Amino acid sequence: MIGLEPVARPDAPLARRNPVAKLAAALLFAVPLLATLDPVAPAIAITIELAVLPLFGVRYRVLFRRVWPLLAAAVGVLVTLVLFAADRSGRVLLDAGPVVVTSTVLLTALGLVLRLFAVALPGVIVFATTDPTDLADALVQNARAPARFAIGALAAFRLLPLLGQEWQMIVMARRARAVEAGRNPVAKLRLFVSTAFTLLVGAIRRGTRLAVAMDARGFDAGVPRTVARRQHFGAADWLLVVAATVVASAALGVSVALGTFRPLVG
Amino acid sequence: MSQSTTTRWRTVDIVVAAVIAVGFGVIFWAWGLLWRAVDPTFAFFPASQAVMYGVWLVPAVLGGLIIRKPGAALFCEAVAATVSALLGSEWGAITIVQGLIQGLGAEAAFAAFRYRSFRLPTALLAGALTGLGAALFDFFAWNAAYELGTYRIPYALLTVLSATVVAGAGGYALTRALAGTGVLDRFPAGRERNLV
Amino acid sequence: MGEVRLRGFGWRHAGRRAWAVRGVDLRVRHGERVLLLGPSGAGKSTLLAALAGLLPEDSGEREGSIEIDGRPPAQTRERVGIVFQDPQSQLVMARSGDDVAFGLENQGVPAGEIWPRVDEALHRVGFPYHRHRPTAALSGGEQQRLALAGVLALRPDLLLLDEPTANLDPAGADLVRAAISRAVDDDTTLILVEHRVADALPLVDRVVVLDAGGGVRVDGPPDAVFTDHGDALAADGVWVPGRQVPARRAGNPPGEVLLTADRLGQPPRLAATDLAVRAGAALAVLGPNGAGKSTLALLLGGLLKPGTGRLVADAGLAGADARTPPHRWRAPALARRIGSVFQNPEHQFVTGTVFDELALGPRRTGASEAAVRRRVDELLQRLRLDRLAGANPYTLSGGEARRLSVATALATAPRLLVCDEPTFGQDRRTWRELVDLFAELRDAGHALVAVTHDAEFVAALADRTLTLARPPDTGVAPPVAPTAPSVTAPSPEPPPPATPAGYR
Ligand SMILES: Nc1ncnc2c1ncn2[C@@H]1O[C@H](COP(=O)(O)OP(=O)(O)OP(=O)(O)O)[C@@H](O)[C@H]1O
Numbered sequence: 001m002i003g004l005e006p007v008a009r010p011d012a013p014l015a016r017r018n019p020v021a022k023l024a025a026a027l028l029f030a031v032p033l034l035a036t037l038d039p040v041a042p043a044i045a046i047t048i049e050l051a052v053l054p055l056f057g058v059r060y061r062v063l064f065r066r067v068w069p070l071l072a073a074a075v076g077v078l079v080t081l082v083l084f085a086a087d088r089s090g091r092v093l094l095d096a097g098p099v100v101v102t103s104t105v106l107l108t109a110l111g112l113v114l115r116l117f118a119v120a121l122p123g124v125i126v127f128a129t130t131d132p133t134d135l136a137d138a139l140v141q142n143a144r145a146p147a148r149f150a151i152g153a154l155a156a157f158r159l160l161p162l163l164g165q166e167w168q169m170i171v172m173a174r175r176a177r178a179v180e181a182g183r184n185p186v187a188k189l190r191l192f193v194s195t196a197f198t199l200l201v202g203a204i205r206r207g208t209r210l211a212v213a214m215d216a217r218g219f220d221a222g223v224p225r226t227v228a229r230r231q232h233f234g235a236a237d238w239l240l241v242v243a244a245t246v247v248a249s250a251a252l253g254v255s256v257a258l259g260t261f262r263p264l265v266g
Numbered sequence: 267m268s269q270s271t272t273t274r275w276r277t278v279d280i281v282v283a284a285v286i287a288v289g290f291g292v293i294f295w296a297w298g299l300l301w302r303a304v305d306p307t308f309a310f311f312p313a314s315q316a317v318m319y320g321v322w323l324v325p326a327v328l329g330g331l332i333i334r335k336p337g338a339a340l341f342c343e344a345v346a347a348t349v350s351a352l353l354g355s356e357w358g359a360i361t362i363v364q365g366l367i368q369g370l371g372a373e374a375a376f377a378a379f380r381y382r383s384f385r386l387p388t389a390l391l392a393g394a395l396t397g398l399g400a401a402l403f404d405f406f407a408w409n410a411a412y413e414l415g416t417y418r419i420p421y422a423l424l425t426v427l428s429a430t431v432v433a434g435a436g437g438y439a440l441t442r443a444l445a446g447t448g449v450l451d452r453f454p455a456g457r458e459r460n461l462v
Numbered sequence: 463m464g465e466v467r468l469r470g471f472g473w474r475h476a477g478r479r480a481w482a483v484r485g486v487d488l489r490v491r492h493g494e495r496v497l498l499l500g501p502s503g504a505g506k507s508t509l510l511a512a513l514a515g516l517l518p519e520d521s522g523e524r525e526g527s528i529e530i531d532g533r534p535p536a537q538t539r540e541r542v543g544i545v546f547q548d549p550q551s552q553l554v555m556a557r558s559g560d561d562v563a564f565g566l567e568n569q570g571v572p573a574g575e576i577w578p579r580v581d582e583a584l585h586r587v588g589f590p591y592h593r594h595r596p597t598a599a600l601s602g603g604e605q606q607r608l609a610l611a612g613v614l615a616l617r618p619d620l621l622l623l624d625e626p627t628a629n630l631d632p633a634g635a636d637l638v639r640a641a642i643s644r645a646v647d648d649d650t651t652l653i654l655v656e657h658r659v660a661d662a663l664p665l666v667d668r669v670v671v672l673d674a675g676g677g678v679r680v681d682g683p684p685d686a687v688f689t690d691h692g693d694a695l696a697a698d699g700v701w702v703p704g705r706q707v708p709a710r711r712a713g714n715p716p717g718e719v720l721l722t723a724d725r726l727g728q729p730p731r732l733a734a735t736d737l738a739v740r741a742g743a744a745l746a747v748l749g750p751n752g753a754g755k756s757t758l759a760l761l762l763g764g765l766l767k768p769g770t771g772r773l774v775a776d777a778g779l780a781g782a783d784a785r786t787p788p789h790r791w792r793a794p795a796l797a798r799r800i801g802s803v804f805q806n807p808e809h810q811f812v813t814g815t816v817f818d819e820l821a822l823g824p825r826r827t828g829a830s831e832a833a834v835r836r837r838v839d840e841l842l843q844r845l846r847l848d849r850l851a852g853a854n855p856y857t858l859s860g861g862e863a864r865r866l867s868v869a870t871a872l873a874t875a876p877r878l879l880v881c882d883e884p885t886f887g888q889d890r891r892t893w894r895e896l897v898d899l900f901a902e903l904r905d906a907g908h909a910l911v912a913v914t915h916d917a918e919f920v921a922a923l924a925d926r927t928l929t930l931a932r933p934p935d936t937g938v939a940p941p942v943a944p945t946a947p948s949v950t951a952p953s954p955e956p957p958p959p960a961t962p963a964g965y966r
Pocket residue numbers: 475476477478481482483500501502503504505506507508509850857858859860861862887
């Protein structure tokens with residue numbers, strides 16, 4: 001189900017870092033890893049990610065619950081590669097019609113699957129340890145995001161759990177009014193689409209009212225806003241960002257030094 | 267169609283754009299599960315799964331068509347991506363980068379018409395360009411190891427096609443349907459209803 | 463400061479032919495406390511929105527002038543505070559304290575002053591939790607208090623309150639009223655909209671009654687107004703204090719049992735409950751906010767699967783389906799037998815016009831088009847919705863929306879009618895019409911279950927009452943620990959205000 005509760009201990013040393021720092025670190029760590037297809041660099045990255053996990057106060061079980069769908073994606077990668085790998089050099093392990101499995105194919109598959117996890121994990125960890133309100137505050141105070149947009153998005157985000165309840169209410173209201181699909185799958189799909197549409201309409205209506213309520217409390221009055229919740233971006237936050245960059249580069253460096261590096265383009 | 271002469275966003279523009287994004291953040295989450303579930307169906311020709319791609323791109327076109335302000339398409343798509351990351355999308359922070367690139371595509375289409383035209387052709391172009399952004403990202407970032415002719419190119423083409431149909435035409439139809447309910451009365455897109 | 467001046471003011475919402483409010487001449491002086499009355503749909507909420515500067519030029523047509531301290535309302539927003547009819551759509555932030563701070567931040571209040579003012583405002587309204595309490599976890603009454611705190615923290619010169627105690631249990635309503643009277647000092651002008659006059663009178667020193675046809679009908683100190691114009695106002699639909707409404711007791715003893723609840727519950731929302739619903743009788747379900755009344759209504763309505771216990775329908779209600787529990791019935795069968803009215807009317811609307819909304823049920827259950835028209839026209843007439851047949855249900859006033867949602871259930875005349883707060887926001891006249899409709903249905907052998915906080919309604923109609931107690935701890939966790947690191951809380955945490963006695 002959709003969970004909004006933080007899943008981490010808030011006092012863990014890295015979970016406490018500034019949300020912008022965490023987000024920047026996650027991106028600076030993940031994006032360079034996209035540049036290679038080899039298994040070595042992502043393997044190093046994953047090792048590091050798992051090693052720092054306790055510092056974020058996230059338990060391994062929680063992380064696994066969030067990322068297990070990636071295992072399915074990994075299977076997809078494997079199937080696709082067996083059928084459509086660009087590079088089929090190396091020792092042939094299996095040859096059955098269109099299915100040609102070579103050592104290179106397997107190595108590429110390993111690289112892609114590891115990369116999938118290496119790239120996804122930092123973001124998953126960061127978002128699991130970040131409160132939306134803090135993220136919006138930090139984006140405004142430390143990343144110079146426009147306050148009206150960040151706060152507006154945050155206010156809309158608050159509606160999210162309500163949308164789940166609203167969905168149930170719409171379904172019940174329709175049943176009470178004799179609107180029902182029965183067993184016909186086409187009718188079911190149509191009812192699903194119409195329920196989703198009603199939900200969207202309701203959400204926009206709520207949004208319009210919320211905007212009025214925000215204006216009523218001086219949201220767009222043209223006065224410079226002050227901030228009630230200070231977000232600090234200190235030395236430790238810089239350190240996190242720099243460390244993420246250095247470690248990601250180091251992982252790539254090791255891969256280059258070992259001669260396994262395979263650039264994405266070229 | 268000269269009602270929206272000002273480019274400044276009102277509070278209602280910001281909040282409704284964000285609400286659309288949040289709504290689609292939830293739909294993304296459900297769609298992600300569905301995407302996984304139907305994976306095997308496309309095993310015969312995995313590239314064909316790109317026909318489902320358009321749904322990821324609807325908020326970009328929808329936001330642009332409803333809000334009609336510079337940045338609306340980009341804002342909606344980026345916020346939707348961030349929301350799905352906050353909800354625990356297994357793809358993590360990369361979704362945000364992807365959202366930004368996809369949003370830029372639609373934004374470019376609306377900008378090309380100088381935020382004056384919001385008819386079907388504009389919507390189709392916005393859908394196509396947001397699909398192009400998505401396709402380019404996937405072409406290099408995710409699909410580089412696959413064969414060019416039988417996977418990467420068909421996948422990219424299908425992505426653009428799906429984006430044009432689902433996000434472009436779909437987004438346009440959805441805007442009309444929403445206007446019909448009266449919730450868009452505070453937007454130019456909703457007021458056009460009264461004229462017809 | 464806080465002086466209001468209206469000259470021939472009128473407003474017509476876009477897409478409407480009729481003026482929501484028109485020809486209002488009114489002057490409210492600094493520090494006055496005004497009770498604004500008028501029949502449902504007279505334009506009270508619209509007038510408040512206009513005073514708060516919240517009617518955008520592009521959403522309708524204006525007439526006459528409206529000024530606050532000599533300036534148009536759009537320029538005086540920061541000095542006006544408004545609490546709307548529906549608290550849920552005015553909470554902005556995820557944590558209670560942040561929500562109160564939101565307005566202060568917007569006004570550019572120095573950071574050091576914000577938290578003391580937040581705590582003070584929360585304290586003034588008797589908010590029972592710590593300021594980290596998630597807004598999503600508050601009951602309706604708690605939300606209402608939080609919304610009030612968010613406005614009071616801004617120290618407005620003009621305070622506008624739109625039915626601030628609708629939907630609250632009597633104890634909660636007393637608390638909110640006490641909070642209002644404590645919060646409003648001599649420097650604050652107050653304009654309060656409230657149908658139940660007797661409860662609101664201690665808060666005000668002047669009464670203004672809007673006329674449904676436009677303009678101000680009566681204006682003056684409460685005593686004078688009700689002594690001189692009491693009869694006329696009562697006939698017009700104002701709840702004049704001290705004037706009883708006739709009871710509509712059942713002439714016949716209750717009939718057969720239609721529905722039996724056996725240890726029916728839905729943990730943690732509703733504790734196990736026993737009850738029997740009888741034909742030709744009205745059962746009122748009472749209890750404090752959060753006791754699970756709405757949950758019980760959904761269960762009785764066959765809309766929710768029971769979490770514990772059983773719900774058994776007898777043959778008199780279910781016919782051949784008597785062996786299956788109501789939540790498993792097919793929807794058309796359910797709608798023919800049990801009608802449901804939801805607490806929030808808007809949850810219930812599924813079509814685009816008032817007329818279609820009323821016609822939907824009868825059409826679905828197979829009535830002829832002529833019969834549908836007859837029934838719909840009668841209901842529109844009696845509930846004073848006839849002018850609004852073509853309107854979108856979501857644009858109705860609070861009271862109109864409530865009547866429409868009750869009417870949709872009445873339209874199919876089900877054997878059992880389950881209503882959640884069917885009379886809130888009604889003026890005296892529409893209230894009586896609703897009670898009459900229910901009484902007619904009951905006297906024709908139908909059964910009625912009504913969840914309500916309305917003592918008059920219980921006195922006039924109910925044969926039996928069932929009072930739910932608030933379960934000892936229904937997810938009402940003790941003040942939660944901060945979800946954020948303590949760097950975000952600049953001031954030391956004060957102890958949470960004590961829970962007022964008699965509530966919770
Ligand atoms: N957004 C809207 N669009 C169109 N018509 C509206 C809108 N809001 C209110 N109206 C109409 O304006 C009239 C006055 O509504 P308003 O909400 O001001 O009444 P009210 O006096 O507050 O009634 P109540 O006591 O039932 O809350 C009603 O007939 C209503 O249907």
